Each structure stands twice: as structure tokens, then as C-alpha cells.
Amino acid sequence: MDFMCLGIPGQIVEWVDRDTSIAKADVSGVVRAVNLGLLDGAEVGDWVLIHVGFAMSLIDAEEAASTLEFLRLLGDPFEEELSELKGSRIE
Secondary structure, three states: OOOOOOOEEEEEEEEEEOOOOEEEEEEOOEEEEEEOOOOOOOOOOOEEEEEOOEEEEEEOHHHHHHHHHHHHHOOHHHHHHHHHHHHOOOO
16 A cells, blocks of 8 residues: 655754755654745744645644654554655755
8 A cells, every 4th residue: 555644743853054944853753854934933842744845834732743643553654654754864
């Protein structure tokens, strides 16, 4: 079965370059660069919904937790998605 996640919650952990809107986000233990250019006012500590390297929206911690819980219940498809995310890490 092919699985494509429409968005995975990640927490912004640091800014890389504010001029280009690049920050690092922790996505279930995988830290990778994401583009925050589509959002206004995102800061370190905020939760965002990430799709193909772009933060699409700000979400609150409760929504992030419930979404991650649902994704973990999917089992292998979510683990495969995380594995691909690790492999595409941009530093």
C-alpha cells in the first residue's frame, strides 16, 4: 500500500536563516530544515503542520499531539514516512 501523508506535525526548534524563512523542526525525533515562508509569526517552540518541507499552518500542541497519536496508530506507513524523512534530511 502506498501512503502519502498530507501533513506531519513538527515543532520549530531553531531558526537557520530568517531572511530565507528556513528553520529546523523536530518531527517525531527527526530534525530537519523546513521553510516557514508561508506562515506569519512562526517562532521557536511553535507547532506547525509540515508537507514536503514547507510549514503549511500553525497548530496548537493539542492538535499536534492528537495528530501524531493518530499517525502512530497507522504503524508501518507512518514509520516508513519517518524513515523517508530521515533520508531526506537537509542540514
